[in-house]
Amino acid sequence: MKYLVPAFLFSISAAFAQQLTPERANGLARLPLKCLQQEYPNKLSQLLADATELGSPKTLHPAFYGCFDWHSSVHGHWSLVYLLKHFPNLDNRQEIINKLTVNLSKENIAREIAYLSKKHEKSYERTYGWAWLLKLQQELDTYNEPFAQQLAQNLQPLTDLLAERYIEFLPKLNYALRVGTHTNTAFGLSLAWDYAVHANNVALQNSIRENALRLFKNDANCPFDWEPSGTDFLSPCLEEIGIMQRILPEKDFIKWLKDFAPRLFDKKYTWEPGVVSDRTDGHLVHLDGLNFSRAWNFYRLAHQYPKQLGHLKDLADRHLTYSLPAIVDGNYEGEHWLASFALHAFEDKGE
Secondary structure, three states: OOOHHHHHHHHHHHHHHOOOOHHHHHHHHHHHHHHOOOOOOOOOOOOOOOHHHOOOHHHHOOOOOOOOOHHHHHHHHHHHHHHHHHOOOOOOHHHHHHHHHHHOOHHHHHHHHHHHOOHHHOOOOOOHHHHHHHHHHHHHHOOOOHHHHHHHHHHHHHHHHHHHHHHHHHHHOOOOOOOOOOOOHHHHHHHHHHHHHHHOOHHHHHHHHHHHHHHHOOOOOOOHHHOOOOOOOOOHHHHHHHHHHHHOOHHHHHHHHHHHOHHHHOOOOOOOOOOOOOOOOOOOOHHHHHHHHHHHHHHHHHHHOHHHHOOHHHHHHHHHHHHHHHHHOOOHHHHOOHHHHHHHHHHHHOO
């Protein structure tokens, strides 16, 4: 009995560590709130046509200049909207709403559109930033508060531009990008698919389905043992599973998955979380993001296919628990973006 009590207490502690409690929600909210209007340090990723295009981050991107780079700012906005929706009594609620309202004004979104409409910026943030922008739009659309509905209306023209850009770009992509970083094709398609279904954008759904099948349907035996690469924050194998899970009927998906990732059906299958050696290194800390991305894909599989894949929930919990404490360690290299990844994992966990 003396051994059972510590084991029981450990299991309770581990379960609590995986919950999105109000306290944890407030802690996660503080991270993007702190950097939402923090202009520097900043990585612009800008292509300059001439000297007239030089400008400060806030001048160039008045909506999404904070949190180090454009895409991190976008999903920082998503994080705060998500938390406000699920925790109405969130600390600093009014401050969050005020900052969202300032950043996502109609005028600021128009200037973002003007920037992305430059001929030499058509590939700007393709497709990682695009995907998070569509996710932000979906979150605002489904938040029944007057301020959120106004912000959704403000954002919609930029969302429409990026949806059109997806439809234009995908047929030109002859080969998928199977990497663990921003340009991963499957991840960008998954978030875009979720938005397309939400918005009943049939043209976008058709484009994503057609091109995902063209790019991924014949894939088999994904090399899980090759993961992770040193600075991955996405799992190439699992992100591909994520988009195919969305677009294929259940019977077809299970058949495809048995060819693509047969090891996942082993009830004893295990996978070690990615280990971060230095969280002050902006690239090495990516591996915390990898753990969250593995978690959200494992949760989604376990929820939809509990009989065949329910055992993957334990793996998801393990990855989530490993990296969750690290995102509030005071290092800006991770703090400016990891809260969004943790929240996406909680989202697919069902909390």
